[in-house]
Amino acid sequence: MIEDAGALMARVRERDTNAFESIYDANHRLVYGVALRMLGDAPGAEDVTQAVFLKIWNAPDLFRGGNFAAWIVRVTRNRALDVLRSRTRSEGELPEALPEQETLEDVAFARIDAERVRAALAALPPEQREPIELGFFGGITHEEIARRCKIPLGTIKTRIRTGLRKLRAALDETVPA
Amino acid sequence: MNERTDHDMLDDVAVYALGALPAGEARRVRRHIAGCELCRDEYARLQATASLVGATAATQGDARDCPGTLLKPRIMRAIREQAQPLKVRNAAPRAWPAYLVAAACIAIAIVSSVANIALTGQYRQAQEELARTRQQSTAASQTLLATRTTLNDLVSSDAKRYPIDNGEIVTRSGRLYVAMRSLPQPPRGKVYQAWTLAKGAKKVAPSLTFVPDERGVAVIAIPVDARGLAAVALSVEPDGGSKQPTTKPIAVVPLT
Numbered sequence: 001m002i003e004d005a006g007a008l009m010a011r012v013r014e015r016d017t018n019a020f021e022s023i024y025d026a027n028h029r030l031v032y033g034v035a036l037r038m039l040g041d042a043p044g045a046e047d048v049t050q051a052v053f054l055k056i057w058n059a060p061d062l063f064r065g066g067n068f069a070a071w072i073v074r075v076t077r078n079r080a081l082d083v084l085r086s087r088t089r090s091e092g093e094l095p096e097a098l099p100e101q102e103t104l105e106d107v108a109f110a111r112i113d114a115e116r117v118r119a120a121l122a123a124l125p126p127e128q129r130e131p132i133e134l135g136f137f138g139g140i141t142h143e144e145i146a147r148r149c150k151i152p153l154g155t156i157k158t159r160i161r162t163g164l165r166k167l168r169a170a171l172d173e174t175v176p177a
Numbered sequence: 178m179n180e181r182t183d184h185d186m187l188d189d190v191a192v193y194a195l196g197a198l199p200a201g202e203a204r205r206v207r208r209h210i211a212g213c214e215l216c217r218d219e220y221a222r223l224q225a226t227a228s229l230v231g232a233t234a235a236t237q238g239d240a241r242d243c244p245g246t247l248l249k250p251r252i253m254r255a256i257r258e259q260a261q262p263l264k265v266r267n268a269a270p271r272a273w274p275a276y277l278v279a280a281a282c283i284a285i286a287i288v289s290s291v292a293n294i295a296l297t298g299q300y301r302q303a304q305e306e307l308a309r310t311r312q313q314s315t316a317a318s319q320t321l322l323a324t325r326t327t328l329n330d331l332v333s334s335d336a337k338r339y340p341i342d343n344g345e346i347v348t349r350s351g352r353l354y355v356a357m358r359s360l361p362q363p364p365r366g367k368v369y370q371a372w373t374l375a376k377g378a379k380k381v382a383p384s385l386t387f388v389p390d391e392r393g394v395a396v397i398a399i400p401v402d403a404r405g406l407a408a409v410a411l412s413v414e415p416d417g418g419s420k421q422p423t424t425k426p427i428a429v430v431p432l433t
Contacts, residue, residue: 017257024249032244033234046244050252057256059388062416064365073231077196078417085383085420118233135197136230142192143199154188161191161223168226 005068012060020057028053030069031076037137038080048079055079077136084139120170128163131156190216194223195230200423327398331356339409341428343393346409348432353403355411359393363413370418372426373401374408381410386418406432 005026011019028049035048052075055062063071121129131145138145146156186209192198193206210217330336336349344357355371363369368388372381389395399409410426 017253020256021253024252028244028249030232030235034231037234042244046248049244049248053252054255057259062388067225067228069232070225070228073228075416077231081196082386082418085418117229121230121233132195132227132230135192135195136227137234140197141199142197145197157188157192160195160197161188164191164195164223164226167229168222171226171229 006065009056009060009063009068012057020053023056024053027069027072031072034073034076034137035080038077038139039083044083048076048083051079052076077139081139117171120167123170124163124166127151128159128166131160132163132167135160186213186216187219190220191223194220195227200419200421204423327352327354327396330354331396337433339430339432341411341430346428346430346432348403351402351404353399353401353406353409355387355395355397355399355409357389357393357395360389360395361393363388366416367413368416368418369395369427370412370414370422371397371399372410372412372422373399373406374410375405376407378407381408381422383418383420386414386416403432408432 005023008019008023012023031052032045032049035045035052036042039045039048052072055075056072062075121132124132127149131142131149131151134140134145134148135142140148142156142160143153146153149156151159186206189198189202189206190210193203193210198206206216210220330349330352331347331354333349336347339346339348343360344355347354347356353373360369368386370386371384373384374381384399384401385397387395387397408429408431410422410429412422412424412426414423
Protein backbone atom coordinates (compact mmCIF):
# COMPACT_ATOMS: atom_id res chain seq x y z
CA MET A 1 0.00 0.00 0.00
CA ILE A 2 2.68 2.48 1.00
CA GLU A 3 4.77 1.72 -2.09
CA ASP A 4 1.72 2.03 -4.29
CA ALA A 5 0.85 5.39 -2.83
CA GLY A 6 4.40 6.65 -3.29
CA ALA A 7 4.45 5.53 -6.90
CA LEU A 8 1.05 7.07 -7.52
CA MET A 9 2.14 10.35 -6.02
CA ALA A 10 5.16 10.35 -8.30
CA ARG A 11 2.75 10.09 -11.24
CA VAL A 12 0.57 12.82 -9.78
CA ARG A 13 3.62 15.08 -9.83
CA GLU A 14 3.73 14.37 -13.56
CA ARG A 15 0.08 15.53 -13.79
CA ASP A 16 -1.29 12.02 -14.27
CA THR A 17 -5.02 12.30 -13.60
CA ASN A 18 -5.47 8.51 -13.57
CA ALA A 19 -2.97 8.23 -10.72
CA PHE A 20 -4.80 10.98 -8.89
CA GLU A 21 -8.08 9.15 -9.34
CA SER A 22 -6.55 6.00 -7.89
CA ILE A 23 -5.41 7.95 -4.86
CA TYR A 24 -8.86 9.41 -4.48
CA ASP A 25 -10.55 6.01 -4.71
CA ALA A 26 -8.20 4.52 -2.13
CA ASN A 27 -8.38 7.33 0.39
CA HIS A 28 -11.60 9.31 0.05
CA ARG A 29 -13.40 7.35 2.76
CA LEU A 30 -10.56 7.99 5.17
CA VAL A 31 -10.42 11.70 4.38
CA TYR A 32 -14.17 12.15 4.47
CA GLY A 33 -14.45 10.08 7.64
CA VAL A 34 -11.93 12.16 9.54
CA ALA A 35 -13.54 15.38 8.36
CA LEU A 36 -17.02 14.15 9.20
CA ARG A 37 -15.94 13.03 12.65
CA MET A 38 -14.34 16.39 13.37
CA LEU A 39 -16.92 18.70 11.85
CA GLY A 40 -20.07 16.69 12.40
CA ASP A 41 -21.78 17.75 9.20
CA ALA A 42 -21.70 16.23 5.74
CA PRO A 43 -21.44 19.44 3.67
CA GLY A 44 -18.48 20.61 5.71
CA ALA A 45 -16.86 17.20 5.44
CA GLU A 46 -17.28 17.25 1.67
CA ASP A 47 -15.73 20.69 1.45
CA VAL A 48 -12.75 19.50 3.45
CA THR A 49 -12.48 16.35 1.33
CA GLN A 50 -12.44 18.41 -1.83
CA ALA A 51 -9.88 20.82 -0.41
CA VAL A 52 -7.59 17.99 0.68
CA PHE A 53 -7.58 16.26 -2.68
CA LEU A 54 -7.12 19.49 -4.58
CA LYS A 55 -4.18 20.21 -2.33
CA ILE A 56 -2.75 16.82 -3.22
CA TRP A 57 -3.14 17.67 -6.88
CA ASN A 58 -1.85 21.22 -6.64
CA ALA A 59 1.03 20.57 -4.25
CA PRO A 60 2.03 16.90 -4.51
CA ASP A 61 5.55 17.73 -3.36
CA LEU A 62 4.19 18.29 0.13
CA PHE A 63 4.19 14.51 0.48
CA ARG A 64 7.81 13.62 1.03
CA GLY A 65 7.52 9.90 1.57
CA GLY A 66 6.62 7.75 4.55
CA ASN A 67 3.20 6.50 5.49
CA PHE A 68 0.81 8.09 3.02
CA ALA A 69 -2.31 7.30 5.03
CA ALA A 70 -0.85 8.90 8.13
CA TRP A 71 0.15 11.93 6.08
CA ILE A 72 -3.25 12.39 4.51
CA VAL A 73 -4.90 12.06 7.91
CA ARG A 74 -2.72 14.93 9.14
CA VAL A 75 -3.53 17.04 6.11
CA THR A 76 -7.22 16.37 6.62
CA ARG A 77 -7.08 17.13 10.30
CA ASN A 78 -5.29 20.40 9.65
CA ARG A 79 -7.86 21.46 7.09
CA ALA A 80 -10.76 20.49 9.36
CA LEU A 81 -9.13 22.40 12.21
CA ASP A 82 -9.06 25.47 9.99
CA VAL A 83 -12.79 25.12 9.63
CA LEU A 84 -13.28 24.54 13.34
CA ARG A 85 -11.15 27.57 14.11
CA SER A 86 -13.24 29.72 11.85
CA ARG A 87 -16.36 28.45 13.61
CA THR A 88 -15.25 28.58 17.19
CA ARG A 89 -11.98 30.49 17.35
CA SER A 90 -10.68 27.69 19.54
CA GLU A 91 -7.12 27.44 20.74
CA GLY A 92 -4.62 24.90 19.59
CA GLU A 93 -1.59 24.43 17.44
CA LEU A 94 -0.74 21.49 15.27
CA PRO A 95 2.41 19.44 15.33
CA GLU A 96 4.74 19.61 12.42
CA ALA A 97 4.51 17.16 9.58
CA LEU A 98 5.29 13.52 10.05
CA PRO A 99 8.93 12.55 10.34
CA GLU A 100 10.37 12.49 6.88
CA GLN A 101 12.11 9.15 7.17
CA GLU A 102 10.08 6.09 6.45
CA THR A 103 10.44 3.60 9.26
CA LEU A 104 9.68 -0.06 9.56
CA GLU A 105 6.93 1.01 11.85
CA ASP A 106 5.33 3.04 9.09
CA VAL A 107 5.41 0.05 6.81
CA ALA A 108 3.92 -2.13 9.50
CA PHE A 109 1.21 0.36 10.31
CA ALA A 110 0.34 0.62 6.67
CA ARG A 111 -0.80 -3.00 6.83
CA ILE A 112 -3.26 -2.36 9.61
CA ASP A 113 -6.79 -1.76 8.54
CA ALA A 114 -9.06 0.70 10.22
CA GLU A 115 -10.96 -2.04 12.00
CA ARG A 116 -7.87 -3.17 13.87
CA VAL A 117 -7.13 0.37 14.95
CA ARG A 118 -10.73 0.77 16.07
CA ALA A 119 -10.49 -2.39 18.12
CA ALA A 120 -7.21 -1.32 19.70
CA LEU A 121 -8.58 2.10 20.52
CA ALA A 122 -11.79 0.64 21.92
CA ALA A 123 -9.74 -1.64 24.15
CA LEU A 124 -8.15 1.32 25.92
CA PRO A 125 -9.63 2.29 29.28
CA PRO A 126 -12.18 5.08 28.78
CA GLU A 127 -10.12 7.50 30.83
CA GLN A 128 -7.31 7.14 28.29
CA ARG A 129 -9.36 6.75 25.12
CA GLU A 130 -11.57 9.79 25.66
CA PRO A 131 -8.85 12.42 25.97
CA ILE A 132 -7.10 10.97 22.92
CA GLU A 133 -10.25 11.13 20.82
CA LEU A 134 -11.10 14.59 22.12
CA GLY A 135 -7.62 15.84 21.34
CA PHE A 136 -7.47 14.36 17.87
CA PHE A 137 -11.01 14.83 16.58
CA GLY A 138 -12.17 17.66 18.79
CA GLY A 139 -9.36 19.99 17.85
CA ILE A 140 -9.10 21.27 21.42
CA THR A 141 -6.15 21.69 23.72
CA HIS A 142 -5.23 19.52 26.67
CA GLU A 143 -6.39 22.30 28.96
CA GLU A 144 -9.87 22.19 27.46
CA ILE A 145 -9.82 18.41 27.64
CA ALA A 146 -8.97 18.63 31.33
CA ARG A 147 -11.82 21.08 31.90
CA ARG A 148 -14.32 18.91 30.07
CA CYS A 149 -13.24 15.76 31.84
CA LYS A 150 -12.84 17.59 35.17
CA ILE A 151 -9.44 16.00 35.58
CA PRO A 152 -6.19 17.76 36.59
CA LEU A 153 -4.10 18.84 33.61
CA GLY A 154 -1.10 16.75 34.59
CA THR A 155 -3.28 13.66 34.85
CA ILE A 156 -4.73 14.29 31.40
CA LYS A 157 -1.25 14.58 29.88
CA THR A 158 -0.14 11.36 31.49
CA ARG A 159 -3.29 9.55 30.37
CA ILE A 160 -2.80 10.72 26.80
CA ARG A 161 0.75 9.47 26.74
CA THR A 162 -0.11 6.21 28.44
CA GLY A 163 -3.00 5.66 26.06
CA LEU A 164 -0.95 6.37 22.97
CA ARG A 165 1.80 4.04 24.13
CA LYS A 166 -0.73 1.27 24.86
CA LEU A 167 -2.31 1.81 21.48
CA ARG A 168 1.04 1.56 19.82
CA ALA A 169 1.90 -1.60 21.72
CA ALA A 170 -1.46 -3.17 20.85
CA LEU A 171 -1.02 -2.39 17.17
CA ASP A 172 2.51 -3.73 17.21
CA GLU A 173 1.08 -7.05 18.33
CA THR A 174 -1.56 -7.12 15.62
CA VAL A 175 0.62 -6.17 12.69
CA PRO A 176 0.68 -9.11 10.32
CA ALA A 177 4.08 -10.49 9.51
CA MET B 178 18.06 16.59 31.81
CA ASN B 179 17.13 14.72 35.00
CA GLU B 180 14.70 11.84 35.19
CA ARG B 181 11.81 13.90 36.46
CA THR B 182 12.22 16.44 33.70
CA ASP B 183 12.37 13.62 31.19
CA HIS B 184 9.07 12.29 32.40
CA ASP B 185 7.38 15.68 32.36
CA MET B 186 8.59 16.43 28.88
CA LEU B 187 7.57 13.05 27.54
CA ASP B 188 4.00 13.69 28.65
CA ASP B 189 4.11 17.02 26.84
CA VAL B 190 5.64 15.36 23.79
CA ALA B 191 2.71 12.93 23.70
CA VAL B 192 0.16 15.75 23.85
CA TYR B 193 2.11 17.59 21.17
CA ALA B 194 2.10 14.50 18.95
CA LEU B 195 -1.67 14.37 19.35
CA GLY B 196 -1.90 18.00 18.24
CA ALA B 197 -3.52 19.16 21.46
CA LEU B 198 -1.00 21.67 22.80
CA PRO B 199 -1.68 25.40 22.66
CA ALA B 200 0.65 27.46 20.49
CA GLY B 201 3.07 28.62 23.17
CA GLU B 202 3.62 25.20 24.67
CA ALA B 203 3.88 23.66 21.24
CA ARG B 204 6.76 26.00 20.42
CA ARG B 205 8.50 25.08 23.65
CA VAL B 206 8.13 21.36 23.01
CA ARG B 207 9.23 21.77 19.40
CA ARG B 208 12.40 23.52 20.51
CA HIS B 209 13.05 20.83 23.09
CA ILE B 210 12.51 18.02 20.62
CA ALA B 211 15.04 19.56 18.28
CA GLY B 212 17.76 19.07 20.89
CA CYS B 213 16.66 15.92 22.72
CA GLU B 214 17.07 12.58 21.01
CA LEU B 215 14.93 10.77 23.59
CA CYS B 216 11.96 13.05 23.07
CA ARG B 217 12.49 13.18 19.32
CA ASP B 218 12.22 9.40 19.12
CA GLU B 219 9.19 9.39 21.36
CA TYR B 220 7.56 12.06 19.22
CA ALA B 221 8.17 10.12 16.02
CA ARG B 222 6.60 6.98 17.50
CA LEU B 223 3.63 8.65 19.09
CA GLN B 224 2.84 10.94 16.18
CA ALA B 225 2.57 7.94 13.89
CA THR B 226 0.31 6.32 16.47
CA ALA B 227 -1.77 9.47 16.86
CA SER B 228 -2.27 9.61 13.10
CA LEU B 229 -3.69 6.11 13.24
CA VAL B 230 -6.40 7.37 15.55
CA GLY B 231 -7.67 9.17 12.49
CA ALA B 232 -7.93 5.87 10.67
CA THR B 233 -10.72 4.87 13.02
CA ALA B 234 -12.90 7.48 11.36
CA ALA B 235 -12.62 5.96 7.89
CA THR B 236 -16.11 5.36 6.56
CA GLN B 237 -17.16 1.84 5.71
CA GLY B 238 -19.41 2.17 2.70
CA ASP B 239 -22.67 3.03 4.36
CA ALA B 240 -24.23 5.65 2.11
CA ARG B 241 -24.87 7.94 5.06
CA ASP B 242 -21.17 7.99 5.86
CA CYS B 243 -19.84 8.51 2.35
CA PRO B 244 -19.27 11.69 0.43
CA GLY B 245 -21.95 12.52 -2.10
CA THR B 246 -21.73 10.84 -5.48
CA LEU B 247 -21.15 14.20 -7.14
CA LEU B 248 -18.02 14.95 -5.17
CA LYS B 249 -15.66 12.77 -7.14
CA PRO B 250 -16.82 14.04 -10.55
CA ARG B 251 -16.51 17.58 -9.25
CA ILE B 252 -12.95 17.05 -8.08
CA MET B 253 -11.92 15.14 -11.19
CA ARG B 254 -13.40 17.81 -13.44
CA ALA B 255 -11.48 20.48 -11.57
CA ILE B 256 -8.13 18.76 -11.82
CA ARG B 257 -8.60 17.80 -15.47
CA GLU B 258 -9.39 21.40 -16.29
CA GLN B 259 -6.16 22.33 -14.59
CA ALA B 260 -4.13 19.65 -16.26
CA GLN B 261 -4.99 20.73 -19.79
CA PRO B 262 -3.79 24.34 -19.67
CA LEU B 263 -0.52 23.26 -18.07
CA LYS B 264 0.34 21.78 -21.45
CA VAL B 265 -0.42 25.16 -22.99
CA ARG B 266 1.98 26.69 -20.54
CA ASN B 267 4.74 24.34 -21.57
CA ALA B 268 4.14 25.10 -25.23
CA ALA B 269 4.19 28.85 -24.80
CA PRO B 270 7.63 30.42 -24.69
CA ARG B 271 6.48 33.70 -23.18
CA ALA B 272 6.62 33.52 -19.43
CA TRP B 273 3.99 35.93 -18.24
CA PRO B 274 1.03 35.02 -20.47
CA ALA B 275 1.61 31.30 -19.98
CA TYR B 276 1.81 31.93 -16.32
CA LEU B 277 -1.51 33.63 -16.43
CA VAL B 278 -3.06 30.60 -18.09
CA ALA B 279 -1.75 28.29 -15.41
CA ALA B 280 -2.95 30.67 -12.76
CA ALA B 281 -6.43 30.86 -14.23
CA CYS B 282 -6.72 27.11 -14.17
CA ILE B 283 -5.52 26.84 -10.63
CA ALA B 284 -8.21 29.30 -9.67
CA ILE B 285 -10.84 26.87 -10.96
CA ALA B 286 -10.12 24.43 -8.21
CA ILE B 287 -9.00 26.39 -5.22
CA VAL B 288 -12.31 26.67 -3.46
CA SER B 289 -10.75 28.42 -0.53
CA SER B 290 -10.35 31.38 -2.89
CA VAL B 291 -6.60 31.08 -2.93
CA ALA B 292 -5.51 31.64 -6.50
CA ASN B 293 -2.06 31.49 -7.99
CA ILE B 294 -1.77 33.89 -10.85
CA ALA B 295 0.90 35.98 -12.42
CA LEU B 296 1.64 39.61 -12.04
CA THR B 297 2.22 41.50 -15.21
CA GLY B 298 2.21 44.96 -16.51
CA GLN B 299 1.43 43.65 -19.97
CA TYR B 300 -2.30 43.78 -19.64
CA ARG B 301 -2.90 43.57 -23.36
CA GLN B 302 -1.05 40.25 -23.56
CA ALA B 303 -2.97 39.00 -20.57
CA GLN B 304 -6.27 39.79 -22.21
CA GLU B 305 -5.24 38.04 -25.41
CA GLU B 306 -4.11 34.99 -23.51
CA LEU B 307 -7.25 34.90 -21.47
CA ALA B 308 -9.38 35.25 -24.59
CA ARG B 309 -7.67 32.30 -26.24
CA THR B 310 -8.11 30.20 -23.16
CA ARG B 311 -11.79 31.02 -22.97
CA GLN B 312 -12.24 29.69 -26.48
CA GLN B 313 -10.78 26.39 -25.39
CA SER B 314 -13.28 25.77 -22.67
CA THR B 315 -16.64 27.25 -21.89
CA ALA B 316 -16.41 26.04 -18.34
CA ALA B 317 -12.97 27.52 -17.91
CA SER B 318 -14.13 30.84 -19.26
CA GLN B 319 -16.37 31.46 -16.29
CA THR B 320 -13.46 31.09 -13.97
CA LEU B 321 -11.28 33.19 -16.19
CA LEU B 322 -13.75 36.00 -15.94
CA ALA B 323 -13.37 35.91 -12.22
CA THR B 324 -9.63 35.69 -12.58
CA ARG B 325 -9.66 38.63 -14.95
CA THR B 326 -11.18 40.69 -12.18
CA THR B 327 -8.16 39.83 -10.14
CA LEU B 328 -5.86 40.65 -13.03
CA ASN B 329 -7.61 43.95 -13.58
CA ASP B 330 -7.09 44.79 -9.96
CA LEU B 331 -3.46 43.79 -10.00
CA VAL B 332 -2.50 45.75 -13.08
CA SER B 333 -4.82 48.70 -12.58
CA SER B 334 -3.22 52.10 -12.37
CA ASP B 335 -5.57 53.08 -9.58
CA ALA B 336 -4.69 50.10 -7.40
CA LYS B 337 -2.77 50.88 -4.24
CA ARG B 338 0.52 49.04 -3.99
CA TYR B 339 2.57 48.39 -0.89
CA PRO B 340 5.95 46.88 -1.81
CA ILE B 341 7.38 44.16 0.42
CA ASP B 342 10.28 41.77 0.02
CA ASN B 343 9.61 39.43 -2.90
CA GLY B 344 6.29 41.01 -3.82
CA GLU B 345 3.65 43.50 -2.85
CA ILE B 346 0.30 44.00 -1.18
CA VAL B 347 -2.33 45.33 -3.58
CA THR B 348 -5.71 46.86 -2.78
CA ARG B 349 -8.40 48.09 -5.13
CA SER B 350 -12.06 48.83 -4.48
CA GLY B 351 -11.92 47.06 -1.15
CA ARG B 352 -10.32 43.93 -2.60
CA LEU B 353 -7.03 42.83 -1.12
CA TYR B 354 -4.26 40.71 -2.61
CA VAL B 355 -0.95 39.37 -1.43
CA ALA B 356 1.12 39.12 -4.62
CA MET B 357 4.51 37.43 -4.35
CA ARG B 358 6.97 37.07 -7.22
CA SER B 359 9.94 35.21 -5.79
CA LEU B 360 8.93 33.89 -2.42
CA PRO B 361 11.14 31.05 -1.14
CA GLN B 362 9.44 27.78 -0.33
CA PRO B 363 8.59 27.62 3.39
CA PRO B 364 10.46 25.13 5.56
CA ARG B 365 9.23 21.57 5.53
CA GLY B 366 5.88 21.25 7.30
CA LYS B 367 5.33 24.99 7.19
CA VAL B 368 3.19 27.34 5.14
CA TYR B 369 2.87 31.06 4.77
CA GLN B 370 -0.12 32.61 6.46
CA ALA B 371 -1.69 36.03 5.96
CA TRP B 372 -2.99 38.08 8.87
CA THR B 373 -5.27 41.08 8.90
CA LEU B 374 -5.61 43.83 11.48
CA ALA B 375 -8.99 45.56 11.46
CA LYS B 376 -9.12 49.26 12.14
CA GLY B 377 -9.34 49.79 15.87
CA ALA B 378 -8.48 46.17 16.63
CA LYS B 379 -5.61 45.19 18.88
CA LYS B 380 -5.12 41.66 17.63
CA VAL B 381 -4.61 40.34 14.14
CA ALA B 382 -7.08 37.88 12.67
CA PRO B 383 -5.88 34.71 10.90
CA SER B 384 -6.43 34.57 7.18
CA LEU B 385 -5.47 32.21 4.39
CA THR B 386 -2.44 29.95 4.30
CA PHE B 387 -0.51 29.37 1.11
CA VAL B 388 2.69 28.16 -0.47
CA PRO B 389 4.22 29.64 -3.60
CA ASP B 390 4.50 27.60 -6.77
CA GLU B 391 7.80 26.23 -7.96
CA ARG B 392 8.70 29.63 -9.35
CA GLY B 393 8.12 31.31 -6.03
CA VAL B 394 4.94 33.01 -7.20
CA ALA B 395 1.65 33.21 -5.35
CA VAL B 396 -1.21 35.65 -5.45
CA ILE B 397 -3.67 35.38 -2.63
CA ALA B 398 -7.05 37.05 -2.76
CA ILE B 399 -7.81 37.79 0.86
CA PRO B 400 -11.56 37.44 1.52
CA VAL B 401 -11.99 40.65 3.49
CA ASP B 402 -12.93 44.25 2.76
CA ALA B 403 -9.59 46.06 2.69
CA ARG B 404 -11.29 49.34 3.50
CA GLY B 405 -11.84 48.14 7.04
CA LEU B 406 -8.24 47.12 7.61
CA ALA B 407 -5.38 48.91 9.27
CA ALA B 408 -2.64 46.46 8.31
CA VAL B 409 -1.74 43.14 6.70
CA ALA B 410 1.02 40.79 7.81
CA LEU B 411 2.61 37.56 6.65
CA SER B 412 4.32 34.90 8.71
CA VAL B 413 5.53 31.33 8.46
CA GLU B 414 3.28 28.91 10.34
CA PRO B 415 2.80 25.16 10.76
CA ASP B 416 0.92 23.53 7.92
CA GLY B 417 -2.76 24.18 8.51
CA GLY B 418 -2.17 27.61 9.90
CA SER B 419 -2.35 29.10 13.36
CA LYS B 420 -4.83 31.15 15.29
CA GLN B 421 -2.14 33.62 16.29
CA PRO B 422 1.28 34.23 14.71
CA THR B 423 3.83 31.82 16.11
CA THR B 424 6.81 33.34 14.33
CA LYS B 425 8.06 36.82 13.70
CA PRO B 426 6.18 38.20 10.67
CA ILE B 427 8.17 38.39 7.46
CA ALA B 428 6.15 41.44 6.47
CA VAL B 429 3.89 43.92 8.25
CA VAL B 430 2.20 46.42 5.97
CA PRO B 431 0.13 49.33 7.29
CA LEU B 432 -2.67 50.16 4.84
CA THR B 433 -3.38 53.80 4.17
